[in-house]
Amino acid sequence: MTCALGIDFGTESARAVLVDCTDGRELGARVEPYAHGVIDARLPGPDDDVELEADWALQHPSDYLESLRIAVRRLLAETGVSPDEVVGIGIDFTSCSMLPTLADGTPLCLLEDLRREPHAWVKLWKHHAAQPEADRINAVAAERGERWLPRYGGKISSEWFFAKALQILDEAPELYARAARLIEACDWIVWQLTGVESRSACAAGYKAMWSKRDGFPPPEYFGALDPRFEHVVDEKLSRTLLPPGARAGALSARAAAWTGLRAGMPVAVGNVDFHGSVPATTVTAPGTLVMIMGTSNGLLLLGDELVEVEGMCGVVEDGIVPGYFGYEAGQSALGDIFAWFTRHAVPPEYHEAARARGVDVHDVLAEEAAALRPGESGLLALDWWNGNRSVLVDADLRGLLVGMTLATRAPEIYRALIEATAFGTRVIVEAFEHAGLRVDTIVACGGLPDRNPLLMQIFADVAGRDIAVAASHQAPALGAAMWGAVAAGAAAGGHATIADASSRMARLSGTRFAPRPDHREPYDLLYDEYRCLHDFFGRGGDDVMRRLKRLRNAAADADPVPFTQS
């Protein structure tokens, strides 16, 4: 038997899986939480007195190594797999999560004189304090007509690499100067495993404006942001980027010692979690949309050519599967909306019914909601509780619900929220099609497809397409293992290509949701209404959402005034 090891670094924990290379059978899995979790209040340390500002989100790089070490050791012990049977290892990571290091890879936060400096730590993907830098990056790019800008829907996010790097320069220039390297966490982990620095083309393509044809933005552009930033790429990054599945190096003796794995084992270049997991859903060619349905919804699609898609997050050649352009779009909230609803807007009777029946409150709501026909709630929502990522690329947009009467009940709202997210997906599907990309069928993975069949059925009804469900409940970790198998190669018991790996190691669950023909027409009508509200509130017909946000921010800064009742 040969197997591959995949490690998926999430927001709260690392997950390791051992997968049989011949049939994709999962031999074992371990999840190990990070000791410090998400650091968003104060820095760790003996004194514990450095407080973080709002919107900061950091992590401790040692946590990654320790969670990896424990997970792999326990996995080997529990499965009884011999280190010799493991042919390759792949890594995926949240992104952009990045850190400054010395030239040898030592994180700056581990230096005694820098550990009290917030900018020395890992900036987690959801660190949102670099918005001023993102604004500058976008403004200067628009002004200069940077050719990479359209590949990212015309706007990059504060979560991305250069926004975070520029924030370090802006706020901690001396620390910036001491950082020999600025590096994605996935690349840093691979460096720790191999002793050799490598850079992921996937992460750089989706989060650092890099492309295979044009490379990074030119020094003049970075210089226009800040003269000290002009040579950031040559000074702190690398112009050598490896496509997914490339061998980044071999497991070092040192890493072999602390993990218990075999020294010399091939290690694949790092990957972004969503993107790396696409082949784990069986998709390695154009025509099938992958939906990664969790707290948010990630939509990934392969294409043969480079085209411009309205409001996409990014397109990267070889970014998902070598040989294709990988398109990414997204909905910034999916499961989060239903979680918000059940937590903050569902009255006690449904919670009590759930408790009495020993089920989740979602199940009680879904049961009643499933008995409704399209349109029967009389409600319509805009699913912008966390802004709109695609196709409007506007974080200031807000949720909307219309149609309430005194007879409106919680299950009706629940269904309207599901329908709104499905309409939001349909807008993205139509944007792909409008750009000339095929969306013949859909495969879903992530946490929601198994938990919420009503949601899946409504998505199929609204999209008018079959939705298959990936078998693996941990597609990112499986994908990482598959990329590890590709890095190992067929001769070593791995696979020659990701298509080979996918055909042997990935499968669908067998669950498939087919659109109900009689739901087509009412959902087309409702979708027309959704588009109408979508364009009115999202494209400037009424900027009320943005103005409400401004009023909100202004109000939050002032003190409340007592009543003047006399």
Add this chain to the structure above:
Amino acid sequence: MTCALGIDFGTESARAVLVDCTDGRELGARVEPYAHGVIDARLPGPDDDVELEADWALQHPSDYLESLRIAVRRLLAETGVSPDEVVGIGIDFTSCSMLPTLADGTPLCLLEDLRREPHAWVKLWKHHAAQPEADRINAVAAERGERWLPRYGGKISSEWFFAKALQILDEAPELYARAARLIEACDWIVWQLTGVESRSACAAGYKAMWSKRDGFPPPEYFGALDPRFEHVVDEKLSRTLLPPGARAGALSARAAAWTGLRAGMPVAVGNVDFHGSVPATTVTAPGTLVMIMGTSNGLLLLGDELVEVEGMCGVVEDGIVPGYFGYEAGQSALGDIFAWFTRHAVPPEYHEAARARGVDVHDVLAEEAAALRPGESGLLALDWWNGNRSVLVDADLRGLLVGMTLATRAPEIYRALIEATAFGTRVIVEAFEHAGLRVDTIVACGGLPDRNPLLMQIFADVAGRDIAVAASHQAPALGAAMWGAVAAGAAAGGHATIADASSRMARLSGTRFAPRPDHREPYDLLYDEYRCLHDFFGRGGDDVMRRLKRLRNAAADADPVPFTQS
């Protein structure tokens, strides 16, 4: 001492109060529920087998008399007031609540051969089954250019007198033929007390398209609705209408016997509850808006002239206070919206907190909501959970809420709903002003002012006007007593005019809400946003609410389809 008796016939009960004519002191009060309450499922009777259709709401006329009898007898006994000290009696009633009777006033439903006929019973104000008739009444009036139509905002309601009368003719023509009289319940009660039929100008003006200058619509109009309806006024109503405070007659010996009151005591003509209660809030002249704040919000204003106000419910000369034009507008839901919200959209934690503290959930929500500044919730609502009465006159409009994020909490929504109802009131105030009517100050009465100070404060902030609160918790009953005192006259120990009665018998509570100056600007900004959405969704910018209602009705008729998950 002289005192007056007021009887307020509500939806569920009759309330009787005895009030000192010299100082308005309440000597005692009794509430007596109707034995049969609201009849909306099946007719009362030994067999109990006549089921009512949807939207029907009937009452039993004997309940009115019995509740009155018990209330008055107990009131006299409890207060020790001698019948000789009671100088006059006034009646107010929900409206339009109407019934068919024989020529002697016997309700048709008391006839053995008609008691199983739904149309023989009292149609309560909220009987909503006459919508087809209302539609016909409006269409024919618009077609003929009836001059009374603009006085009612261009549209009359299915709740009104001729819609209900026409429904009887449409659906039970033989019963219609046997009805010698069709009569408002307030007039029927006065008839029972005096033995003489009289008709309220207030009820006829607001609910039966009558005006002092033009009388009822012409026979040609009624004939155009149905040839058999041409002479409905002369056949079944009366062209003699008495203004508020007029003496309808003297208490008959028979009524004196069953009530325990003094025969010969003056009885005032009947009144509509909202309208009759205006002087009880101290208002008998133009310039002060009266808000009757309960499940809905009734807005009444006196004017010196007849003007056209957009979307008003009606204007009646002498309809509220003789000598003035009485303008009525309304919001079709007020307290109902907050009741809906707390019942159907507030999560358990607030209910638990309320239980733990022994307070109402409204109090817990209001406490947190009060700590917010205008706009801080980031939310904005359209308060159309029950349609929009004024100024849009459109029952098909629906509620809307915009601005939700994952951080939105129930108290923020609660406040946004309060703000929306306040904005809705401001739209009406501005419509009055635009028509040339003065709104210098506001007096509130009804159930909400004492229960919800946050609501009152926000109404004051948004309206930019002081809001005083009437002292009486039962303004309609007090108003009825005051009109009874006027019917008695000054010589008998009552009052010569309603202004005299008001100055002696009515007072404010002392509670007054003053607008907070620093809330002016943010609420002006939010109000602009409200107006923008109001006009977009209410005046045809996007008819999505109406289309959602149609989709809803179509969907409700079809069967649900099971999942096709495979």
